[in-house]
Amino acid sequence: MTEGPDSAACDVLIIGAGIAGLSAAIYSTRERLCTRVLEKQIPGGQILTTARVENYPGFPEPVGGMELADRLTAQARRFGAEILTQSAVTRLEPRQDEGFIDAWAGQVRHRGRTVILAVGSEYRRLGVPGEKRLTGYGVSYCGTCDAPFYRGKHVVVVGGGNTAIDEGLHLLKFAGRLTYVVLAERFTGAQISIDSLSRQGDRAAAHFSSVVSEVLGEKKVEAVRVRSVKTGLEQVVPCDGVFVFIGLRPQTEFLRGVVDLDGEGFIRTHACTLRTSVAGVWAAGDARAGALKQAATAAGDGVVAALMIKEHLRPRPPA
Numbered sequence: 001m002t003e004g005p006d007s008a009a010c011d012v013l014i015i016g017a018g019i020a021g022l023s024a025a026i027y028s029t030r031e032r033l034c035t036r037v038l039e040k041q042i043p044g045g046q047i048l049t050t051a052r053v054e055n056y057p058g059f060p061e062p063v064g065g066m067e068l069a070d071r072l073t074a075q076a077r078r079f080g081a082e083i084l085t086q087s088a089v090t091r092l093e094p095r096q097d098e099g100f101i102d103a104w105a106g107q108v109r110h111r112g113r114t115v116i117l118a119v120g121s122e123y124r125r126l127g128v129p130g131e132k133r134l135t136g137y138g139v140s141y142c143g144t145c146d147a148p149f150y151r152g153k154h155v156v157v158v159g160g161g162n163t164a165i166d167e168g169l170h171l172l173k174f175a176g177r178l179t180y181v182v183l184a185e186r187f188t189g190a191q192i193s194i195d196s197l198s199r200q201g202d203r204a205a206a207h208f209s210s211v212v213s214e215v216l217g218e219k220k221v222e223a224v225r226v227r228s229v230k231t232g233l234e235q236v237v238p239c240d241g242v243f244v245f246i247g248l249r250p251q252t253e254f255l256r257g258v259v260d261l262d263g264e265g266f267i268r269t270h271a272c273t274l275r276t277s278v279a280g281v282w283a284a285g286d287a288r289a290g291a292l293k294q295a296a297t298a299a300g301d302g303v304v305a306a307l308m309i310k311e312h313l314r315p316r317p318p319a
């Protein structure tokens, strides 16, 4: 490996320019800490994929995900954050003896006195025709975010585990009725949640041993095609929205064996300080084990990590 032109050490190296990384950058730069953000694509992260955010504090009217990302990026740049795009970090190398952590983006070494891992996670997608095109127009991955848009409507929920059931129960505070599409032969979530769902009677129906094979609609979701994996038979189920709860995948593969991850690959941190198992490395946002996976909580995590780093880097008086 060779050192590249961007290898000068900075105080804070932030990996990921989603809401967590950008919020951390706003705080660290305002503390006059030299801050570099490495982003594998463009700044914004997951929120870029949603047309409207209704629950981010400070916006009484819904704000577009792209606008929110642009505002955060501009704010971080205004205080001096260096944001490098198309810089996917593939290796993290703590060099405790030297007091640095190296992050490699291809052949380029970036050196930080501290690191914030803000790499986020991706919702597992169905990977079927219509899904990508109609994301934000009836296809959703977040009940907490989007349930209020479906007041009195018919919603299809894909998945049968704990998240699918709990999010479905939340959806039923707004939606008129739900139809679950579950690959397994039965629900696999906690029995207490399954019991709550059963009490909803006709408002919650289910197709077991089934998958959604296509999302249908011109400008917004109008129906889904449901295929039985037992018989191969297909049917079109009209609906107003599709909520997909088939798991989350943290973007932490390159961290395996370097920082402590939980069984699903989320980064374990100290609950209050957000420190990881590696000295000088913090984690923030959706990639963190136990994160609430909301835009505002990702921002909060970024702020906590940056302020913890400020304290960590504060010069100490000689003993």
Ligand SMILES: Cc1cc2nc3c(=O)[nH]c(=O)nc-3n(C[C@H](O)[C@H](O)[C@H](O)COP(=O)(O)OP(=O)(O)OC[C@H]3O[C@@H](n4cnc5c(N)ncnc54)[C@H](O)[C@@H]3O)c2cc1C
Residues within 6 Å of the ligand: 015, 016, 017, 018, 019, 020, 021, 038, 039, 040, 041, 042, 043, 044, 045, 046, 047, 049, 050, 052, 053, 054, 055, 056, 087, 088, 089, 090, 118, 119, 120, 121, 122, 123, 135, 136, 140, 141, 142, 145, 146, 251, 254, 284, 285, 286, 287, 293, 294, 295, 296, 298
């Ligand atoms: C469709 C959709 C709608 C949503 N709606 C809402 C809503 O209405 N309200 C709400 O509160 N929340 C909503 N959310 C959730 C919210 O977007 C997330 O909780 C939040 O954006 C997480 O921010 P993050 O910074 O932790 O991670 P992310 O947004 O995932 O950002 C991580 C960033 O890190 C980059 N990255 C990853 N790996 C690397 C690497 N190795 N090197 C360099 N860069 C890397 C990624 O490219 C990405 O830009 C929604 C999510 C989706 C998908």
